[in-house]
Structure formats: structure tokens, C-alpha cells
Amino acid sequence: MEVDVRIPTPLRKLTGEQDTLKAKGKTVGEVIQWLTETYPGLKERLRDEQGAVRRFINIYVNNEDIRFIQNLETPLKEGDQLSIIPAIAGGSSLRRRVTLTFPPELIQEPVIYNIGHHYQVITNIRSANVTNHVGWVTLEIDGEEKEYLKALTYLKEIGVKVEPVERDVIE
């Protein structure tokens, strides 16, 4: 099947500055294979070291995300339009997760409210288990490193046990 491939404009220098690329393939996977073999510069951007298409590369056939069709096995028809859309994202800081364990005397205190109030951090409770005698909370804390560290220091000073939770890996 001959299909049109839309490459994001910043990557066109890797595909010979063509506005519209024509590719042949029966499935999305075949077209991507042809693209990355024909344009090695593109291969480096689209595939990881193991050769798999990077997770954050979105591929659309006409107006549908291939994840909702058959991923790389999605069949193509003559004249279909394939669009390669790398994810665009960011933010103001990396989310940090900690587990806080409260001693009995602090269970009634608005500790989490206090750190959000006194330091420039934004907290988000992921899970919690609080009774009259014991309490733990898994918290996401966002903010500049300086403020985050101040908040942690405060927590430790008042007797809260702070343990970092394994970070999410962002590739």
C-alpha cells in the first residue's frame, strides 16, 4: 500500500527536507521499518537501543491513534495518512514520592497542610492509612528542590519518619 507519511517539521532535515513522504507498507510496522531503514537519522529518534519504537512516539493513521487499532500491526489502505507525533510534555519539577509514618502524638495534627502552607510545595496524597494510634501517608511532593528539602527537614524534626518511594522512571 502506498501511504503518505507526515513527519513533524523539525525532523524533516532527517528525511531529505520532503514535505510529504510516500511510503509503502501493508502495516504501520512495515512503514516505520522502511522509514527507519531509509533514514538512519530518523531511526535514532524513533527507536530505542533495543530497536523498539519509543513509548512516547504516537502514531496516527488518518485521525486515529494506532493504540486503539492494532498498534504496529494496524493494516493500511492505499492513500492512508500516517502521522508521527512524538509526545510533547514537561513541567516545573519532578514529582517526588515519600511515605510518611506518623508517631501517635502527631496523628491529630494537620502536618501535611502545614508543609504546604509554610513551604512552597504542592502535596498530593496517593494513599493513606490513619487510625487513632498509627498513621502513614504516601505523598507526592512537588516544588523546587530547596523548598522540598526544607519541608523534609521540618517533617523529620517534628518526628515524622520519611522514606522515599521508588521513583517512576521517565524515559
Place this chain on the structure above:
Amino acid sequence: MIRIPKFIYQKIVDHAKKEWPLECCGILGGKDYTVEKAFEVQNAEKSPIRYSISPQEQLRVFVEMEKESIDMMAIYHSHTHTIPFPSETDVKLAFYPEVASIIISLKEEQNPMVKAFRIGKEAIYLEEIEVVG
């Protein structure tokens, strides 16, 4: 170096203020280091500390830019309470060293700051913004 017409510069600052306390994001299209159009897009994260542009929104913008024969020159987003410098997250998730990353900081309410960068694999490069017109 990236040239931004004054009305577009104002437009992206206004966009950041409008979306506050959430982060705003958008794409700037143009040619020859000069921005011609700003495309405001939805922040799919709807968050004060995160932004992402859905592939559907990107596709919509790509099609519009194609119609006007302009290219993607910059991606802009706001930092609602931090400095206009790429954060760890911005750097980790950056994909296009070719495209300027413009950050509008609303850290000081009365003094929004706009800075541009190119985020490469090894380093972050400060990009000069020239406001024209």
C-alpha cells in the same frame, strides 16, 4: 536566536495568565527564525506543575501549519511558581533539540518573564529572543 512579533509575545504571556494557576502550553509556527503564529493548545494534564500536548492537538496544529507553509519553531509553556528555566522534567521529556523551548514564568505576578532555550542531549542552550514590531 528567535524573533517574536510583539503581539505574539503578549499573546503567550496573556495565555499563561489566563490559565494560571494551571500551566499553559502552545506551539509557535514560523519560518527563518521568525515566529508568525501562536497556536494555543489544551494542557492535557490540567496541572499547576505539569503540561502535555495531546497527539490530537498536535495533529490539529500540524495540519494548520501545513496550510500556512510554516514550521514548528517553538514550544511554549508556563511555570506558575518557578523560574523560567527548564526543570528536570522539561529536560527529561524534551524531544526536539531543534525546537526552541519557551518558558513563561509567573513566579512574580507583576513581572512575567519569558526565556527561550534549546534542550540538547548534553546541555541546555540559552536562546536569544528578539521581540519585533
